[in-house]
Amino acid sequence: MGVIAGSGFPTLDVLDGARAESVGTAYGPVDVTRGTWHGHPVVFVPRHGVGHVVPPHRIEYRAIVRALADLGVRDVVAVNVTGGIDPDLRPGELVCVDDFLDLTRRRESTFHDGEGAGGVVHTDMTTAYDPELRREVLDAASAIGQPVVDGGVYACFDGPRFESPAEIRLAALAGGTVAGMTGVPEVTLAAEAGLRYAAVSLVVNPAAGVRPGEPITMAEISAVMETGVPRVLAVLDELVHTRAVLTGEAVLTGEDDA
Structure with missing residues (x-):
């Protein structure tokens, strides 16, 4: 299993036998950490690089997804820190999103550039967030009593600035429920690579204009991240533990079968 996370997740300290390495891809190198979690092999990718130094609009998403696929990852769970477009969402809530809006403008967003044997490829995005993997995430949350909103639309903007109130109103009209800067093209590239992908959004603030007259502050x-990150980790912990039990992975059964 692969875990991709950004703000609030500089490392994944729960991994046993953790070893950091750089994975080379045609799109550049990717820093990953490999290890086991409850005996289940896991590859962790800090989306913004080691030390959180890469802003969202400069992340090479193709390299991240390609590195995970090349390492044998089949399933990816992503964690995103988001603003709440839906006024009913409160800071600290978790959302397991099931659709997206791509409001970015300058990102390399596909593996299929029309060259090579594959030619022009059109990939179906109807279920870009894999329904079965989403259900596993929701079941894990339910098992530990952690509320998670089932379904939501992730509206992705370039960043690194926050969105304007008008941009948030536009996203709301299109059905957006949370706003972030990293969910796309990560999800679409995963679909192109044939990976099952699910994402948990931690809502950390009302998006711009949702709470009129109040600015967004990093404080x-x-x-919110201080209390929210441990709850996200608890859901992931239960997810991985359940997988380890179901597969009988009391110990590492194959480093290359993440």
Whole structure:
């Protein structure tokens, strides 16, 4: 299993036998950490690089997804820190999204550039967030009593600036429920690579204009992340533990079968 996370997740300290390595791809190198979690092999990717130094609009998403696929990963669970477009969402809530809006403008968003044997390829995005993997995430949350909103639309903007109130209103009109800067093209590239992909959004603030007259502050976001990140990790812990039990992985059964 692969885990991709950004703000609030500089490392994944729960991994046993963790070893950091750089994976080379045609799109550049990717820093990963490999290890086991409850005996289940896991590859962790810090989306913004080691030390959180790469802003969202400069992340090479193709390299991340290609590296995971090349390492044998089949399933990917992503974690995103988001703003709440839906006024009913409160800071600290978790959302297992099931659709997206691509409002980015300058990102390399496909593996299929029309060259080579594959030629022009059109990939279906009807279920880009894999329904079965989403159900596993939701079941894991339910098992530990952690509320998670089932379904939501991730509206992705370029960043690194926050969105304007008008942009948030536009996303809301199109059905967006959370706003972030990293979910796309990560999800679409995973679909192109044939990986099952699910994402959990941690809502850390009302998006711009949702709470009129109140600015977005990093102090507010940091405070919510302090309590929200452990709850996201608890869901992932139960997810991986359940997988390890179901597959009988009391110990590592194959480093290359993440």
